[in-house]
Amino acid sequence: MTAVALVSARAARALDEDLPPLLAAFTAGVQAEIACWDDQGVQWGRFDAALLRSAWDYTERLGAFLAWVERTAALTRLLNPPPVVRWNSDKHYLAELARQDLPIVPSRFCEPAEEPAAILEEFLARRVEEELVVKPAVGAGSRDTRRHARAAVPQILEHMRTLLGACCCSPTCRASITTARPR
Numbered sequence: 001m002t003a004v005a006l007v008s009a010r011a012a013r014a015l016d017e018d019l020p021p022l023l024a025a026f027t028a029g030v031q032a033e034i035a036c037w038d039d040q041g042v043q044w045g046r047f048d049a050a051l052l053r054s055a056w057d058y059t060e061r062l063g064a065f066l067a068w069v070e071r072t073a074a075l076t077r078l079l080n081p082p083p084v085v086r087w088n089s090d091k092h093y094l095a096e097l098a099r100q101d102l103p104i105v106p107s108r109f110c111e112p113a114e115e116p117a118a119i120l121e122e123f124l125a126r127r128v129e130e131e132l133v134v135k136p137a138v139g140a141g142s143r144d145t146r147r148h149a150r151a152a153v154p155q156i157l158e159h160m161r162t163l164l165g166a167c168c169c170s171p172t173c174r175a176s177i178t179t180a181r182p183r
Contacts, residue, residue: 005035005042005050005076012054019053037068045075052079056140062089091137091176109137110175116160120177124150129179134159137176 004026006019013019019034026032035042037055044050050072058065066086073082080088087093094104106127110119123132134156135145144163148156156177163175 002030002049003047004030004032005044005047006032006053007037007050008034008054009057010036010038012056016054022053037065037072044072047076049077049079052085056143058089059136059138059140059143062138065089089138091135091139094176105178107176107178110160110164110177112164116157116164116175120153120156120160123177127179131179132156133178134163135176135178136163 006022008016008019013034013036023032023034034053035044035047035050037058038061055065066082066089069078069082069085072078078085087096091107092109094107095109098104098107108119108123110116130150131147132150133145133147136143139145146159148159160175160177
């Protein structure tokens, strides 16, 4: 029998509406179970594969999560592999895709040493959309993500400064600005 771990966060187990039907969809010969990535009691080596599902709290403990990814990948097949998880855990990957001429949502990142007002002014000068989205560069589940009217510059800047100052020089202290899809 094949054993598959559906990797979650403790708080997400009750929130991920897709987990119960996913568990039910596994067929004979495959045993799936929900396992929390930070549960020290889980023996990851007993699984044939671990599928990242709703480990949404990784953003709050990125270093610990990425260390777990490395340890777990050494014990079982982790879907996706560690280099992909590391790359995708920070929205800066969008800039890498753009440099390769792949289409992305127009985005600009504000790093801790940069002045948010200058970054926002530059972004607005290049875009015509009436709304934009400001969010952390490392984030999940829309946490700390807000949609702003283009003209709401004071609120946008306050949001960006809050994101930049929230975690005191951690890698997650970066803000990203993207265009918003029309409603």
